[in-house]
Amino acid sequence: MPTHVNGWPVVAPDLSAVIYGNRRALAAMAEALDKPQESRRWAGAAEDLRLATFEACYSAEDEFFYDRDTFGALRKIKEMQLMPMVSEGMLSPRQFQRIWDRYLGNPAHYGLPFQWPSIAASDPHYAPKGNAWTGATFLNWTVRAVQWMPGYLGTEYFHSFMKAEHPVHHL
Known part of the structure; x- marks a missing residue:
């Protein structure tokens, strides 16, 4: 995504959700392979991203998740950023x-x-x-x-x- 274009999102909750889901999957795979330390590392990275996504993209006023643009402002368009967050848990x-x-x-x-x-x-x-x-x-x-x-x-x-x-x- 070209971040040099004014207004393009640089923080997106839907993309973060996909990465979160990937990290959870890696934690589960490490657990299945009897690698508890790796599992904890991936689970911790997933939780850190979840918390960062809430901090950066969540509007408590609207109870909605928005993209953040290059200026740090929330792009208050009610797009389907919610669904990846739902589907990835x-x-x-x-x-x-x-x-x-x-x-x-x-x-x-x-x-x-x-x-x-x-x-x-x-x-x-x-x-x-x-x-x-x-x-x-x-x-x-x-x-x-x-x-x-x-x-x-x-x-x-x-x-x-x-x-x-x-x-x-x-x-």
Whole structure:
């Protein structure tokens, strides 16, 4: 990513989440290989990144994670930075529930009949015939639902989501 371009994010919660997930996977692999010291090192690096991501990208006022631009300002566009953080398990159950209730499951933002647009329906940058379902959107998060949904929302919700019972399938 060209960091010399004014306004481009230099700190991004979604990219940090992927690295966090990789570090957790490395910790699990080291544990499986009976290398506890390496496992602790990778787990510690993952936790350090999780904390740094919260510190750098989280807005307590909005309860949302934003990119930070080259000037250090939060880019307050409600994009789908939340989903990698969810799928990689960066949120506690309580944090997830607050974000689910406020944003991801809320029809005013992301819980639309065709769920999880790239940009929240409430954001001024939302364009349903343009940017709404481009990039890492519905299909990617539906495929990844097996990774995060049972743990955060329960297996019953997951099973209903994957069947025609879920509102997203009634377009």
